[in-house]
Amino acid sequence: MACPRPGALPNMVQCIKAAVVLKEKITGMSNEKINTVLSQKPLGLVLDIDGTLSPIAPTPEEARLYPGVVSLLERARDHAHVAIMTGRAIENGAAMVNVDGLTYIGTHGLEWCDGLPTLHPVEILPEALAYVEPGKYLLDLVEQHLPALPGVIVQRKRFGGSLHYRLSPDPEYTRQKIWSILEEPARQVNMSLSDGKRIVEVRVPLKVDKGQALRSFVQHFGLRGVVFAGDDRTDLDAVLEIARLRQEGIAALAIVVQHPDTLREMLANADIVVQGVEGMANLLREMVDLL
Numbered sequence: 001m002a003c004p005r006p007g008a009l010p011n012m013v014q015c016i017k018a019a020v021v022l023k024e025k026i027t028g029m030s031n032e033k034i035n036t037v038l039s040q041k042p043l044g045l046v047l048d049i050d051g052t053l054s055p056i057a058p059t060p061e062e063a064r065l066y067p068g069v070v071s072l073l074e075r076a077r078d079h080a081h082v083a084i085m086t087g088r089a090i091e092n093g094a095a096m097v098n099v100d101g102l103t104y105i106g107t108h109g110l111e112w113c114d115g116l117p118t119l120h121p122v123e124i125l126p127e128a129l130a131y132v133e134p135g136k137y138l139l140d141l142v143e144q145h146l147p148a149l150p151g152v153i154v155q156r157k158r159f160g161g162s163l164h165y166r167l168s169p170d171p172e173y174t175r176q177k178i179w180s181i182l183e184e185p186a187r188q189v190n191m192s193l194s195d196g197k198r199i200v201e202v203r204v205p206l207k208v209d210k211g212q213a214l215r216s217f218v219q220h221f222g223l224r225g226v227v228f229a230g231d232d233r234t235d236l237d238a239v240l241e242i243a244r245l246r247q248e249g250i251a252a253l254a255i256v257v258q259h260p261d262t263l264r265e266m267l268a269n270a271d272i273v274v275q276g277v278e279g280m281a282n283l284l285r286e287m288v289d290l291l
């Protein structure tokens, strides 16, 4: 948790209080409660990729799953419905994991495939198809400005895409510059822009998010228990959906993977907070051992 500098007393008190709440939250989630969720059948595990199963890399292409995660997913597959849910395009995310027999959900819920997309048909939300061309237009626009945007990487998806500025010499300036290039044209073609970790996302304006995708996954397999794990802003919808599912009688658990820049709202709504991808891999191992 990032605490304010000494001297900012009221904030400091708040920060200590928040840290205490957080600590109670982690220790308060007893093994018994985790066991209760994991013992439900049918059970689902829904996992984000970047920052959850793979350490954040300088470029999206360099990201790799944490060592040992693939074999854990293969073991989990024998006991639970496992979904990989990512903001990446489905083919891209699935290629990183490359385990058949899992459900892959791409572009924050717009694309779905039971099994690897190279082997099984990908279902696409029909309403999204109208946004293929507008998304392409906006990414073309950024590419035209690339000489003035050093370090920016354009990652195209079926609908829109991601503009990564992690490698730019002045990330905050670059973020503002990307927004200034795209904001008005995006409004004109009815596409949405949003911020992620050193990413500006060009997205369809449909009300589709990881929370809805999580609910669809639960309904699709008639799950009685579900565990979600994620780390970034777009995972918050799924973390909040976990609480709603619990109110509806489904045994549900939200794991947040903490990094130095994790949103407070994510931490506040987590059932379990783990430290970094290594912490997530360790917890995943413990959970798979319990299945």
Ligand SMILES: [Mg+2]
Pocket: 048, 049, 050, 051, 052, 230, 231, 232
């Ligand atoms: Mg992530």
